[in-house]
Each structure stands twice: as structure tokens, then as C-alpha cells.
Amino acid sequence: MSSSTKNHFATNLLQLQNHIKRDPTSYKDEFAQTYLNYESTLQAYLMKPAKQNKQLADLALFLAHVSHCFTEELKQFPQQLIDILKRYSTVLNPDMRLTFCKCLMLLRGKNLIEPKPLFEIFFTLIKCQDKQLRKTLFEHMLNDVKRIKMKLKNYKLCTQVQQYVFTLTKENHPLVAKYALSLLVELYKKQIWNDAKTVNVIAQCCFSKITKVLALALQFFAGKDVEQDSEDESDSEDEKTQQQVLLSLRVGKKTKSRQKRTDRAIKSMKKDKKKNKKKNGIPHFSGLNLIYDPQDFAEKLFKLVETTNEGFEIKVSILDLISRLIGIHQLFIMNFHQFLIRFLNPHQREVTKILWFSAISSHDLTPPDTVEPVLMAIANNFITERNSSEVIAVGLNSIREICGRCPLAMNEDLLGDLVQYRTYKDKAVSFAAKSLIQLFREKNPQMLHRNMRGKPTEETIIESAKIKQYGELDAKSFIPGAEIIDLSDSEEKKESSKTIKIKQGSDDEDEDDEWVEASDSEEEDEQENKPKKRKHSEDDEDEDSDGEWIDVSSDGEDDDEENNQDSEKKLLTLAEKEEKAHKISTERILTQEEFKKIRVEQMKKKLTDKNFDKKNKRKNVKIDSDSDEDEEKLKNNGLVPMSSITFINKKRAHDKETRLAKIQEGREGRDKFGHRFKDSKLGKTNKEKLKTKSFQMLRPKLNKKHKRSFKDKQTALRNSLIKQKKMK
The missing domain is CATH 1.10.1200 (Non-ribosomal Peptide Synthetase Peptidyl Carrier Protein; Chain A)
Structure with a gap:
């Protein structure tokens, strides 16, 4: 190779890099010469590390790119970079420091350096006052752990890195502890480190003395699941x-x-x-469900909130976490509700959150004596005539949510006073009071006055007969509502179904034999012979998949059949229904269609008789069973949305009707809109004519280069002087 070619490679490292990757052995001499040039340049640079050296940066990146081709020659190159960064971490030029870090990232991508020493030097460099560097290092560590777990599947190495990051969360340096915790949080959200150990390490950070670390840990437990949000965004895209x-x-x-x-x-x-839905369909458990000892954790947090000197925002976040723990795990923390009473004031900051905490921290196992003072405080401070209607409505909503989880905390005297607001002049207050009445119709109708209990349904009659006391569980050994299934019909269908072999010969002689399942039962033959009635189209099924439509025909025969069925059901007593449901639940396995029938029948019990009497049999009643299931899930979790307390059913002050009324009031005593000149023979002014002229005619006048005449200048000067005179 000629000397001119060598000089060309010395100045163009990218071309030499390309040739070396294709054929390393042919360019070994050029590499050796470049490596010697790098060492000499590095020795000169370390004399003054605060300055930038473009040549050294290019040489270091070149060696990092071709390091996999000359592993023996560059064996000491990674450790050399680590030593430089350790020794001159705060002295190095920011651009050169970032370049050396990028070289280490390239070496890590080629598996020429282990992740643990790389993480050690990176967390050391996080202490530097360089935001761009910290952001780059954090993103690389995040992607590196993801690559180790997902692509390489080296679980042993991943566990070692995880243990090292766990120890860094206890560091005294704020930046190191914060970025270590941020790494754990992001990896948990990305479903990489989502085990219980990671969650409990984050939980221990809630007791950190560093405010930023404490706030980040509390925000993790109070945040929403990221998988649901990302799934919704992908669907919209x-x-x-x-x-x-x-x-x-x-x-x-x-x-x-x-x-x-x-x-x-x-x-x-x-x-x-579909692929994304399958991937995102992995069950994502909340971090609060993975804590080892939630009772001890909640007690420590309560001691912290009583003794901490942090700001009010941090205290609210700690109370949020404690209330979530109590609601999900059904814990009992002494004096927690008493601690919340001091904040239950309409003028308190974040008072709606405090009311929400008192609601989600109440459950069936909470002693009623501890919750009753909270109800009295809300009633005395919020539900009074001196407050506005919004404050009264929020107070009634919060009492409704608390009593929905702990109904025994309400006494008859307080309930009698609260339900009187059902006739309040403001609709928001009256609706909130009516919702409280509706709650106790379901929970304990005996506490209400006789004229407020409403029309009794089958469900309320059953529930009122057995009101649960404190700590009582309603564990049933059968499926409620299974008595509507006829056991004899299902057994006959099983026995009658058989498989027969049918030979298709006349039309399809060359085809193979086919096995067809056929049923000899009379019921199926009758169903095939009957003309099928189409209730609704397939599109309607897709749209209304959330609910069930119950179609009741008005034919005489159908009415007789339904009356017979209703009479048979009414003849059965409660004990006989339970016995029949227990027999069906234990002797056979129910199908999905039968479960659907049971859900519909249970929904019917909640409705009054007027929806299913003879007068309204032609009406279609839609029963949305899925929404009820969602409400039950929310109640079981102990977490309710904030909107259930802050929602105020109020008519807007500036709706369309009120706006039109105000417009009409302003037009009274004023002439109608129109032209000043009523005579239609009068022509238009010059300015009005300009609006209707074509643009091509006006284009020369709008040209900026067009010179004005002397007369136009005089007119403009006169107008400006008149305007200045008026301004004075």
C-alpha cells in the first residue's frame, strides 16, 4: 500500500473504520499506527483535561467501533477509559466526558465489558452537574437492563445488576439515590423488574430522608398502571x-x-x-398488592406523617398511600380517622382529597365507633345552611361513599336529618340526599322512614331479612339465582345427543365421509321447525354487547307460559329456592349461557315489579350486568374514583336557554338591526365597493413598491394629524 493511501486513512477515520470491519487482517498495520497516535494524543490531553480535543474524541470513537475486530490489542482499552473517568470525572471537559461514556456504551453493546463495572462508573458520573450526561446515562442503563432480560435472557447477570441498584437506593447522595429509584420505577412500569422484591425496595424509599426520593416513591404507589394508558394510545393511533x-x-x-x-x-x-392486545393483556398487578407486610408498612407511614417536618404536599401523599393500603388490604390503623378529622374543613387545602381518603380507608372490618366521628365532623362542618350548595353536596356525597363501605357507622338521628335535604331548593343538594336514601334502601332500609323505603323488590325483601352485623360474612355454598335452571331438561339433552355417520353419495360421490353431530331430542327438532324470530341484528349485538336485552312478547301463549313460570317461582319459598340452587350448583357444571341467564335473573330482582308487569311487557328492558360487576370490583378493592365525591349534579348557569333569555333582554327598547339608510336607492360607499372587487383589480394598489401620488400623501398626512389631535 502506498504512502499516499496511508496518509488518506490517517485523515479519514470513517473510511478506515469501514475497511477494517470488512477485512480486519488486511488493515492491521493501519490500525496499529492509529492506536499509537491515540495513545500519544491521550498522554498530551491528560496534561490539560479541561480543554476539548476533537482529534482525541474521533480516535476514541474509532477504537470503540472496531474493538470487536482487535480484541487482544484493545484488551486494556475499556479499563483505561474507566480509570480516566474515575480520576478526572469532575475536571474533564463535558463534551469529552460524554464522548468517553459513548465509547463505553459501544463496548457494552459488543459485550466487551460487564454491566456492573459500567453501572458503577455511570452512577459515579451522575454526581456531576451535567443534565445532558445524566439523561444519556440513564437511558442507556434502562435499555441495557431491558436487553439483558429480554434479548440475552441472562437472568443471573440481571439479578446481580438488580442487587447493585438496590444498594444504591440507600446512598446519601441525593442524585444517586434518586436516579437509582427512578431506574427501578421505570423498569417496573416496563414489566422488566416487576417482582415483589423490587416493590418492597421502593417501599423502603418512602422512609428516606431525601425529599425528592420520598416524593418519587410515594408517586409510584399513587400512580396509575402505565400499561392501560399505553394500550389506549396505541388503539387511537x-x-x-x-x-x-x-x-x-x-x-x-x-x-x-x-x-x-x-x-x-x-x-x-x-x-x-391484535398482537399488541395480546402482549398488553398480561395481568398487571398493582404494587400495593406485592408488599410483604402491609400492616407494619402502614403503621410506620402513619408514624412518619405524625412526626415529619415535610411540606403539606408530602403529608397528603403519605395519607393517600396509607388510605390505599387500608382500603385494599382491609387494615386497621389506630387513630387514623381521628387524624383526618382535623383536616375536615371546607376552607382546608386539598379538602376533597381528605374526604376521599376517609372514604377509601373505610371498609367492612373498620369499627363503626372510629368512623362515626368522621361522619359527625363532615355533617357539622359541611352540611350546614351557612355553606354553599356545592359544599353541602360534596359533604353528602362523601358521607354516602363512607356509609357504602361501613354502613353501621350511621345512626338513625343523623340519617333522619340528612335525608331532609331531599327537598332542598338546589338540585345538587337534593340529588345527593336522594342518592344517600337510595344507598340505605339497599344496605339497611329499616333505618329509613317508612315512606322513604321505596317499592319493595325481591332482592330488598331477601336482604332486609338478614342484615349483616359487624364482621359477619355472607359465604354461600351455592350460586345465587341457580334455581331458574331446570336440571331435568339439561340431563335429557345430554342423553339424547349422539353422533351418527352420514354418507354423502348422490351429489358428492368423490368426497370423503364426514362425521356430523346430530340430536334426536324433540325439543331441538321443534326449534329447527319453528320460524326463528330475529331480535336484533349482528351489528346491534356488537354495539350492545355490554348489556342484555330482555324482549317480552305480547302473544297469549307466551303470556300463559310466563305466568306459569312466575307462579312456579312464587310458589317456592326462600328455603326451597336455596335448596334447589345448592343441588344444581353441586351436581353439575354450569355453562356460560346458563351463567348469563342467572345474571339476568339477578338483575331482574333489583328492579321493581312495574318494569315487568303485564302493562309493560312489550317494552325492552336493558340490563347492564357488566357495569354492576365493575362497581363490585371497585367496592372489593376499596378504591373509588374521586369523581364520586366531587360530582355535583347541577344545571349550568350559562346554558343555551339562559343565554337566549339574556340576549332578548338586551334587545328590549332598541331598534332592529339593519342599515342606517332605509332608502334602497342609495348606492354603496367606496369602501363597501372595495370588498366586492376582484383581487386582480386591487393587486397593483396593494403592491408595496408602488409609489403614492402627492395627493395621497397629503390625505394620509391630514388623517394622521386629525388622529393625533383627537388622541390629545
Whole structure:
């Protein structure tokens, strides 16, 4: 190789890098010469490390890119960079420090350096006052752990790195502890380190003396699941892309090839959407469910909130975490509700959150004596005539939510006073009081006055007969509502079904034999012979999949059948129904259709008789069983949305009707809108004519380069002088 070529490679390192990656052995001499140049440049640079050296940065990046080709020659290169960063971490030029870190990242990507020493030097560099450096290092560590766990699947190495990060959360340096905790939080959200050990290490950070670390740990437990949010965003993005594809087909020229391409694109989008749903369908458990000892953890947090000197925001976050723990795990913390009473004042900051904490920290096992003072404090401070209607409505809503989880805390005298607000002049207050009445109709109707209990239903009659006391559990050995299933019919269907072999010979002689399942039961034959009545279309089924439509026909025969069935059900007593439901639940396995029938029947029990009497049999009553299941899940978790307390059912002050009324009031005693000159023969002014002229006619006048005449200048000067005179 000629000397000119060597000089060219010395000045163009990118070209030499490309040649070395293709054929390392042929360019070994050029590499050795470049490495010697790097060492000499490095020795000169370390004399003055605060200055930037562009040549050294290019040489270091070159060696990092070709390090996998000359592993023996560059064996000491990674450790050399680590030693430089350790020794001159705060003295190095920021650009050079970032360049050396990028070289180590490249070496880690080629598996030429272990992750633990790399994490050690990176967390040392996090102490430097360089935001760009900290951001780059954090992103690399996050992606590196993800690569180790997902792609390399080296669980032993991942556990070692995890243990090292756990120890860093206890560091005294604020930046190191904060970034170590941030790394744990992000990896938990990305479902990489989502085990119980990680959650409990984050829980211990709630007792840190560093305020930023404490706030970040509390925010982790108070935050929402990220998987649900990301799934919703991906769905909206898919819908936008499908709309764009269909719009491009509609706007452009319609051809067969374009139609095929559009169909293929939409199919691929739907497949990707299904794959994403399957991936995101992994059960994501909340961090609060993985804590080892929630009772001890909640007690320590309560001691912390009583003795801490942090700001009010931190105290509210700690109370939020304690209330969540109490509601989810059904804990009992002494004096917690008494501690909340001091904040129950309408003028208190974040008072709606305090009311929410008192609601979610109440459950079935909470002693009523501890919750009753909270109800009295809310009633005395919020539900009074001196407060506004919004404050009274919020107080009634909070009492309703507390009593929904701990109904025994309410006494008859207080309830009698609160339900009187059902006739209040403001609708927000009256609606809140009526919702409280509706709650006690379900929980304990005997506490209400006789005229407020409402029309009795089958469910309320059963529930009122057995009101649960404190600590009582309603564990049933059967499926409630299973008595509507007829056991004899299901057994006959099983016995009658058989498989027969049918030979298709006349029309399809060359085809193979097929096995077909056929039923000999008379009921199935009758169903096949009967004309099928279509209740609703398939599209309606997709739209109304959340609820069940109950269609009641008005034919005489159907009425007789229903009356017979109702009479049979009414003849059965409560004990006989339970016995029949127990027999059906224990002797056979129910199908999904039977469970659906049971859910519909249970929903019917909650409704009054007027929805299912003879007068309204032609009406379709929609029963939304899924929404009730969602409400039960929320109650079991002990967490209710904040909107259940802050929601105020109030008519807007500036709706359309009030706005129109105000407009009409302003028009009274004023002439109608119109032209000043009522004579239609008068012409338009010059300014009005300019609005209707074409742009081509006005274009020369609008040209900035066009020179004004002397007369136009005089007119403009006169107008400006008149304007100045008026301003004075």
C-alpha cells in the first residue's frame, strides 16, 4: 500500500473504520499506527483535561467501533477509559466526558465489558452537574437492563445488576439515590423488574430522608398502571392510520390495484392491533398488592406523617398511600380517622382529597365507633345552611361513599336529618340526599322512614331479612339465582345427543365421509321447525354487547307460559329456592349461557315489579350486568374514583336557554338591526365597493413598491394629524 493511501486513512477515520470491519487482517498495520497516535494524543490531553480535543474524541470513537475486530490489542482499552473517568470525572471537559461514556456504551453493546463495572462508573458520573450526561446515562442503563432480560435472557447477570441498584437506593447522595429509584420505577412500569422484591425496595424509599426520593416513591404507589394508558394510545393511533388509508383511497384515483393495496394495509393493521392486545393483556398487578407486610408498612407511614417536618404536599401523599393500603388490604390503623378529622374543613387545602381518603380507608372490618366521628365532623362542618350548595353536596356525597363501605357507622338521628335535604331548593343538594336514601334502601332500609323505603323488590325483601352485623360474612355454598335452571331438561339433552355417520353419495360421490353431530331430542327438532324470530341484528349485538336485552312478547301463549313460570317461582319459598340452587350448583357444571341467564335473573330482582308487569311487557328492558360487576370490583378493592365525591349534579348557569333569555333582554327598547339608510336607492360607499372587487383589480394598489401620488400623501398626512389631535 502506498504512502499516499496511508496518509488518506490517517485523515479519514470513517473510511478506515469501514475497511477494517470488512477485512480486519488486511488493515492491521493501519490500525496499529492509529492506536499509537491515540495513545500519544491521550498522554498530551491528560496534561490539560479541561480543554476539548476533537482529534482525541474521533480516535476514541474509532477504537470503540472496531474493538470487536482487535480484541487482544484493545484488551486494556475499556479499563483505561474507566480509570480516566474515575480520576478526572469532575475536571474533564463535558463534551469529552460524554464522548468517553459513548465509547463505553459501544463496548457494552459488543459485550466487551460487564454491566456492573459500567453501572458503577455511570452512577459515579451522575454526581456531576451535567443534565445532558445524566439523561444519556440513564437511558442507556434502562435499555441495557431491558436487553439483558429480554434479548440475552441472562437472568443471573440481571439479578446481580438488580442487587447493585438496590444498594444504591440507600446512598446519601441525593442524585444517586434518586436516579437509582427512578431506574427501578421505570423498569417496573416496563414489566422488566416487576417482582415483589423490587416493590418492597421502593417501599423502603418512602422512609428516606431525601425529599425528592420520598416524593418519587410515594408517586409510584399513587400512580396509575402505565400499561392501560399505553394500550389506549396505541388503539387511537391505529384508528387514525386506518382513517388516513381510507381517506387516501377515496381522494385518489380508484383502481383495482389501489383497492387491493388498501385492503392489505388494513388487514396488516388489524393483525398488529391484535398482537399488541395480546402482549398488553398480561395481568398487571398493582404494587400495593406485592408488599410483604402491609400492616407494619402502614403503621410506620402513619408514624412518619405524625412526626415529619415535610411540606403539606408530602403529608397528603403519605395519607393517600396509607388510605390505599387500608382500603385494599382491609387494615386497621389506630387513630387514623381521628387524624383526618382535623383536616375536615371546607376552607382546608386539598379538602376533597381528605374526604376521599376517609372514604377509601373505610371498609367492612373498620369499627363503626372510629368512623362515626368522621361522619359527625363532615355533617357539622359541611352540611350546614351557612355553606354553599356545592359544599353541602360534596359533604353528602362523601358521607354516602363512607356509609357504602361501613354502613353501621350511621345512626338513625343523623340519617333522619340528612335525608331532609331531599327537598332542598338546589338540585345538587337534593340529588345527593336522594342518592344517600337510595344507598340505605339497599344496605339497611329499616333505618329509613317508612315512606322513604321505596317499592319493595325481591332482592330488598331477601336482604332486609338478614342484615349483616359487624364482621359477619355472607359465604354461600351455592350460586345465587341457580334455581331458574331446570336440571331435568339439561340431563335429557345430554342423553339424547349422539353422533351418527352420514354418507354423502348422490351429489358428492368423490368426497370423503364426514362425521356430523346430530340430536334426536324433540325439543331441538321443534326449534329447527319453528320460524326463528330475529331480535336484533349482528351489528346491534356488537354495539350492545355490554348489556342484555330482555324482549317480552305480547302473544297469549307466551303470556300463559310466563305466568306459569312466575307462579312456579312464587310458589317456592326462600328455603326451597336455596335448596334447589345448592343441588344444581353441586351436581353439575354450569355453562356460560346458563351463567348469563342467572345474571339476568339477578338483575331482574333489583328492579321493581312495574318494569315487568303485564302493562309493560312489550317494552325492552336493558340490563347492564357488566357495569354492576365493575362497581363490585371497585367496592372489593376499596378504591373509588374521586369523581364520586366531587360530582355535583347541577344545571349550568350559562346554558343555551339562559343565554337566549339574556340576549332578548338586551334587545328590549332598541331598534332592529339593519342599515342606517332605509332608502334602497342609495348606492354603496367606496369602501363597501372595495370588498366586492376582484383581487386582480386591487393587486397593483396593494403592491408595496408602488409609489403614492402627492395627493395621497397629503390625505394620509391630514388623517394622521386629525388622529393625533383627537388622541390629545
